Amino acid sequence: MKTIHLANDFSPTPAGRYRSDGPYSGQAFREDLLVPNLALGEVEVVMDGGEGYGSSFLEEAFGGLVRVEGMKKSRVHQVLRVKSDDQALIEEIWEYVDSA
């Protein structure tokens, strides 16, 4: 399984939904890191260590797997793991996937 530390491998200060919003957007994370690694197998995303995550970033990054990339929700549940000390954050991310 590939592990992505969001704060180290992408940015400790992610913000924004689309690339046009800023340099470390949810779209950039999904397209540049998440999707290429999911294509190779299971991925664990470690959320700890960042300053915080806005809903726009999270929804575009994770909900976008279903809504934009066309992945099935069941497939996302199979190949993606989300790790964080903040259980509410993990639940929020899965809510975005499941409601996409």
Added chain:
Amino acid sequence: MKRLSEKHKRWHTRHTLLSHTRTLRRRNHRHALARDVPIKQELTLPQNLSFEENYVETNNFFTALRRAAGRPRVSLKIDFTTLRNIGPAAALVLASELHCWQLNRLRGIRVVDIEDWHPGIAILLHQMGLFDLVNVVNPPAFRPIPNFPLHFIRFRSDKIADGSAATRLRTDLEHLTGKIPSWSHLYRGLTEAMTNVRQHAYPNVQEDDAPINTDLWWMFGAFEEEDRILTCVFFDRGVGIPATLPNKFTREHLASFFQRFGLTQSDASMIEAAMVLGRTQTGARHQGRGLADIKRVVSQMPNGKLRILSGRGQYSYSGKDPADTKTLPSSIGGTLIQWEITLAGEQESLER
């Protein structure tokens, strides 16, 4: 008729030519004056520049400043000597207006009569970086006041959603406050506010009251030491939440909301609708949660208060519904978000 001598003829011709030349020069000079000489205008700050305590005078000042800044050839002098109190929100709006003024002019804003300013005001404006931000031509020297209870943090401004700017704000604040627990909630609120500005605040529409239209946001922080009150303020000069909400929700959706809560349509109730409908909307489910993030800061951080001013509406929330809404006497000319958190209360609750 007496004949003129040759000498007189030459004198007469030269005099006529000289007179004509002088006339032409005077006319050209008047035209040059009309073109180049700026119109001098002076604005005086109210004694109390505060949206909370003195909304009408404060907003009237900003409206006048915007109008003056938008006119060409205006040489603007602002009299700061009358200012005795400045609230954080008004301070940020002041910086944004002067910043926009500066972006559209080639000359720096001249600070005058600094020795007559209230010393506390001068220190606060210096701390917030107002003079650096607006490229003041003759920056004054400042003498710090020992044990001054209020501290302002430097402004930040940008066009994009830049999380690192929020991090720098935290770093500056924590020099004064110590570590801010639950900062991630504030970070979330600030970056969502930036994202909202990027996506919604500045459509390609020129506002009549805002002739200088720059697609920026501004933010800063303040700390009141005695009561340990941390204030973070975010502002944009965009079209405002009431104007953008009809683009996100159908008329029927909004009408249903107003009917359900027994509200009449106003800028204030539009802000409230934005806070509620963002969580429960149908249609574009994946969008509209940014305002919930902004509100969540107060829900998650004890002893917190949220105030949103947008258009002519004000929305106030202290962690428990229902929120309080109010119609303002005039539009604030954008959207202002203010979080106020009492750190002493939060630290006490952490110790329990």
